Amino acid sequence: MEKTKKFLLAESELPKKWYNIVAEMPTKPMPMLHPGTKQPLKNEDLYPLFAKDLADQELNQTDVWIDIPEEVREKLKIYRPTPLVRAYNLEKALGTPAHIYFKNESVSPVGSHKLNSALAQAYYCKKEGTTNITTETGAGQWGTALSFAAKAFGLELAVYMVKISYEQKPYRRSLMQTWGAQVIPSPSMSTKAGRQILTDHPNYQGSLGTAISEAIELAMSTPNCKYTLGSVLNHVSLHQTVIGLEAEKQMEMAGEYPDVVIGCFGGGSNFSGISFPFMRHNINEGKKTRFIAAEPTSCPKLTRGKFEYDFGDEAGYTPLLPMFTLGHSFAPAHIHAGGLRYHGAGTIVSQLMKDGLMEAVDIEQLDSFNAGVLFAQTEGIVPAPESAHAIAAAINEALKCKEEGTTKTILFNLSGHGLVDMTAYDQYLAGDLMNYSLSDKDIENNVSKLEHLV
Amino acid sequence: MEKTKKFLLAESELPKKWYNIVAEMPTKPMPMLHPGTKQPLKNEDLYPLFAKDLADQELNQTDVWIDIPEEVREKLKIYRPTPLVRAYNLEKALGTPAHIYFKNESVSPVGSHKLNSALAQAYYCKKEGTTNITTETGAGQWGTALSFAAKAFGLELAVYMVKISYEQKPYRRSLMQTWGAQVIPSPSMSTKAGRQILTDHPNYQGSLGTAISEAIELAMSTPNCKYTLGSVLNHVSLHQTVIGLEAEKQMEMAGEYPDVVIGCFGGGSNFSGISFPFMRHNINEGKKTRFIAAEPTSCPKLTRGKFEYDFGDEAGYTPLLPMFTLGHSFAPAHIHAGGLRYHGAGTIVSQLMKDGLMEAVDIEQLDSFNAGVLFAQTEGIVPAPESAHAIAAAINEALKCKEEGTTKTILFNLSGHGLVDMTAYDQYLAGDLMNYSLSDKDIENNVSKLEHLV
Numbered sequence: 001m002e003k004t005k006k007f008l009l010a011e012s013e014l015p016k017k018w019y020n021i022v023a024e025m026p027t028k029p030m031p032m033l034h035p036g037t038k039q040p041l042k043n044e045d046l047y048p049l050f051a052k053d054l055a056d057q058e059l060n061q062t063d064v065w066i067d068i069p070e071e072v073r074e075k076l077k078i079y080r081p082t083p084l085v086r087a088y089n090l091e092k093a094l095g096t097p098a099h100i101y102f103k104n105e106s107v108s109p110v111g112s113h114k115l116n117s118a119l120a121q122a123y124y125c126k127k128e129g130t131t132n133i134t135t136e137t138g139a140g141q142w143g144t145a146l147s148f149a150a151k152a153f154g155l156e157l158a159v160y161m162v163k164i165s166y167e168q169k170p171y172r173r174s175l176m177q178t179w180g181a182q183v184i185p186s187p188s189m190s191t192k193a194g195r196q197i198l199t200d201h202p203n204y205q206g207s208l209g210t211a212i213s214e215a216i217e218l219a220m221s222t223p224n225c226k227y228t229l230g231s232v233l234n235h236v237s238l239h240q241t242v243i244g245l246e247a248e249k250q251m252e253m254a255g256e257y258p259d260v261v262i263g264c265f266g267g268g269s270n271f272s273g274i275s276f277p278f279m280r281h282n283i284n285e286g287k288k289t290r291f292i293a294a295e296p297t298s299c300p301k302l303t304r305g306k307f308e309y310d311f312g313d314e315a316g317y318t319p320l321l322p323m324f325t326l327g328h329s330f331a332p333a334h335i336h337a338g339g340l341r342y343h344g345a346g347t348i349v350s351q352l353m354k355d356g357l358m359e360a361v362d363i364e365q366l367d368s369f370n371a372g373v374l375f376a377q378t379e380g381i382v383p384a385p386e387s388a389h390a391i392a393a394a395i396n397e398a399l400k401c402k403e404e405g406t407t408k409t410i411l412f413n414l415s416g417h418g419l420v421d422m423t424a425y426d427q428y429l430a431g432d433l434m435n436y437s438l439s440d441k442d443i444e445n446n447v448s449k450l451e452h453l454v
Numbered sequence: 455m456e457k458t459k460k461f462l463l464a465e466s467e468l469p470k471k472w473y474n475i476v477a478e479m480p481t482k483p484m485p486m487l488h489p490g491t492k493q494p495l496k497n498e499d500l501y502p503l504f505a506k507d508l509a510d511q512e513l514n515q516t517d518v519w520i521d522i523p524e525e526v527r528e529k530l531k532i533y534r535p536t537p538l539v540r541a542y543n544l545e546k547a548l549g550t551p552a553h554i555y556f557k558n559e560s561v562s563p564v565g566s567h568k569l570n571s572a573l574a575q576a577y578y579c580k581k582e583g584t585t586n587i588t589t590e591t592g593a594g595q596w597g598t599a600l601s602f603a604a605k606a607f608g609l610e611l612a613v614y615m616v617k618i619s620y621e622q623k624p625y626r627r628s629l630m631q632t633w634g635a636q637v638i639p640s641p642s643m644s645t646k647a648g649r650q651i652l653t654d655h656p657n658y659q660g661s662l663g664t665a666i667s668e669a670i671e672l673a674m675s676t677p678n679c680k681y682t683l684g685s686v687l688n689h690v691s692l693h694q695t696v697i698g699l700e701a702e703k704q705m706e707m708a709g710e711y712p713d714v715v716i717g718c719f720g721g722g723s724n725f726s727g728i729s730f731p732f733m734r735h736n737i738n739e740g741k742k743t744r745f746i747a748a749e750p751t752s753c754p755k756l757t758r759g760k761f762e763y764d765f766g767d768e769a770g771y772t773p774l775l776p777m778f779t780l781g782h783s784f785a786p787a788h789i790h791a792g793g794l795r796y797h798g799a800g801t802i803v804s805q806l807m808k809d810g811l812m813e814a815v816d817i818e819q820l821d822s823f824n825a826g827v828l829f830a831q832t833e834g835i836v837p838a839p840e841s842a843h844a845i846a847a848a849i850n851e852a853l854k855c856k857e858e859g860t861t862k863t864i865l866f867n868l869s870g871h872g873l874v875d876m877t878a879y880d881q882y883l884a885g886d887l888m889n890y891s892l893s894d895k896d897i898e899n900n901v902s903k904l905e906h907l908v
Contacts, residue, residue: 005532
């Protein structure tokens with residue numbers, strides 16, 4: 001009898017509905033607040049900026065299941081369902097009795113899970129007659145995903161890319177341009193916000209906060225234009241649940257159910273995607289699966305941050321979100337896992353964390369690369385630096401099983417590959433990478449400013 | 455009824471045997487000749503350089519089917535079977551009645567089909583007790599594939615990488631190093647051949663010919679060491695037939711049979727892989743499928759070369775091979791499809807070409823990138839510059855169908871993705887790429903030197 005390594009689903013088994021965990025949470029997240037009035041946010045407050053359907057999904061607390069439009073499913077089929085893989089070779093290298101599985105989102109043509117939400121967002125924008133969309137991108141994963149999605153649905157896209165990434169990650173920029181997007185290094189002269197910053201600091205290398213401000217300003221000042229975001233928000237997590245819904249069926253094919261589910265954690269979208277569909281069985285049927293968010297030691301909002309109302313962006317333009325945060329002025333170290341360099345966690349995950357429905361661990365940069373290289377050498381796939389955090393956490397759990405002599409089933413999300421991040425591996429192999437530590441005071445300084453926000 | 459886009463096979467349907475077309479060819483290829491004696495090559499002549507099993511496969515003219523070792527199948531399952539995809543979005547963009555399918559070899563963790571033979575070669579070397587292997591790489595696709603394969607079977611690998619690629623393609627180098635290989639820019643001081651060239655031309659940027667000489671020299675002078683090659687040879691084509699064997703089953707799932715099968719053409723390995731399993735039905739059952747090798751206009755051995763005995767390398771160390779060639783001293787223009795810059799075609803393909811069992815077309819560099827960008831924007835996957843030649847040829851066939859109003863079934867091999875080749879797309883988008891033309895005299899000058907070789 002041959003051992004099966006990859007568990008595959010037919011296209012017809014691609015989920016037809018997204019899972020909206022908010023509808024089943026024992027405690028609902030506290031409301032997002034309007035930044036001006038400090039009143040709970042209403043759907044209409046979001047309509048100027050986001051496509052109406054996306055705004056409605058963002059605040060939907062009642063529907064457990066939300067239909068995936070057929071047009072979105074058609075495009076998802078370009079790469080979905082993605083494989084669930086048993087990491088036999090990694091298990092063997094670790095000498096662990098644990099069974100390790102990973103969901104392989106790296107097979108997406110853009111190389112990461114980001115396309116799951118990009119396609120949905122582009123579709124809803126197109127559907128309501130929008131012709132142009134804007135967004136920002138840091139490391140570039142979201143920008144590349146949205147570039148293909150915009151092209152797939154016939155939208156014009158402008159991406160504000162943090163200037164230092166624009167210069168250091170030319171492959172990401174080329175990818176976006178190949179798919180037809182306009183890519184503008186931020187800060188730029190194309191917006192008031194950008195011009196202001198360039199006037200004050202002509203050599204400013206950019207930040208995600210600035211890029212968000214520019215993308216929002218362009219969207220608000222362009223006819224038929226909407227803004228889009230690749231993580232943090234509820235509707236993004238919603239779209240990512242296809243990951244876990246597929247994985248659920250595939251674990252069944254493998255004849256197992258996960259004791260531990262792990263995702264790396266930046267804004268929360270890939271973690272939510274792999275976790276929420278399994279977490280519903282904890283909520284509804286008393287299953288005892290553990291859910292672990294793996295965040296970088298240098299940006300530890302879940303392990304060391306504070307639960308407070310805070311802004312989603314540096315400049316303070318977004319609604320106030322109840323979340324675990326390091327403070328919106330927190331400047332994370334320049335680790336290579338750019339997608340994990342975000343100060344806060346989404347409101348759903350923050351509430352789940354508060355309620356003890358999930359846990360978090362922090363991973364040092366060097367440990368993440370150790371894990372990434374071991375994974376590449378055993379399972380073949382060079383992981384994205386972000387995903388390497390999930391691998392490191394999975395390895396830690398598997399080694400605990402070895403110590404204890406227990407056979408647990410560990411599932412992690414391989415959110416993307418690292419083929420466009422090879423400079424990071426280069427520096428690691430050359431011994432040029434370091435860890436970053438934060439003192440309690442570093443954190444307290446930023447978080448203490450939040451108390452008077454609400 | 456949902457339309458199926460991707461046709462998937464279970465792991466258990468991964469082929470158990472390779473297809474050896476030589477055993478069924480109406481005219482066998484003329485023998486390879488020993489470069490010293492000019493006598494037909496015997497198996498023993500190859501044993502010092504290649505693993506014995508590979509040497510035996512190279513000269514096997516009798517067995518139609520050759521078992522794939524279970525150990526190789528286990529590793530192939532990391533990414534195989536690969537999907538067969540119906541390119542609905544591309545068809546729509548072209549407005550063609552043709553049905554276009556592609557076999558997606560880009561899902562391999564190294565990004566191309568090269569891993570199919572790398573795993574087999576590494577396995578046979580390991581099996582006979584070899585501890586070290588060597589190879590050369592130009593653009594880097596073969597080197598990256600062999601790096602992972604060597605690690606997977608516990609072999610030490612030294613890759614001689616053409617110096618200009620070593621410097622211009624740092625991502626490829628990092629990938630090889632991440633998988634644990636030694637990468638040496640060629641020419642190097644580590645071999646007599648390299649030292650000689652560096653003494654004569656200190657600033658020489660390297661060539662595949664020189665890198666082959668260095669890799670062979672290191673293999674011959676290291677205990678327990680064998681040399682490996684990623685294309686041209688019969689055993690490499692043999693290993694690649696898993697592509698076509700899977701595609702055959704998948705086309706059956708789609709309820710179609712290809713009228714046209716297309717692969718890009720460098721040394722011939724991916725073209726052979728997709729074509730030979732279908733070609734056997736032309737040979738044995740009188741099917742009329744057309745097989746088209748898509749080569750670059752700047753390196754047109756099949757469309758404008760001459761059938762002659764020639765060396766496989768620039769320096770003239772290899773056996774003499776009966777092949778369509780531009781002459782081993784031919785220096786192709788520096789197109790971005792580095793994997794197609796080879797002066798000759800393998801002996802099997804050359805004989806098939808001579809016998810009219812297949813045909814060839816040439817594709818201009820700009821046409822290949824036009825096709826590549828259209829493919830990326832419709833099907834999502836940014837193709838390798840090499841694979842873009844196959845796409846261009848498929849588009850040409852599909853447009854002919856549109857003109858004629860005929861519905862043909864076109865199958866091409868997407869041999870790899872271009873995520874590590876984005877500088878090429880950058881230059882294309884910037885308008886900095888050009889076509890290269892060759893005069894008859896350019897070609898004649900090189901080919902005329904071959905007549906006195908045998």
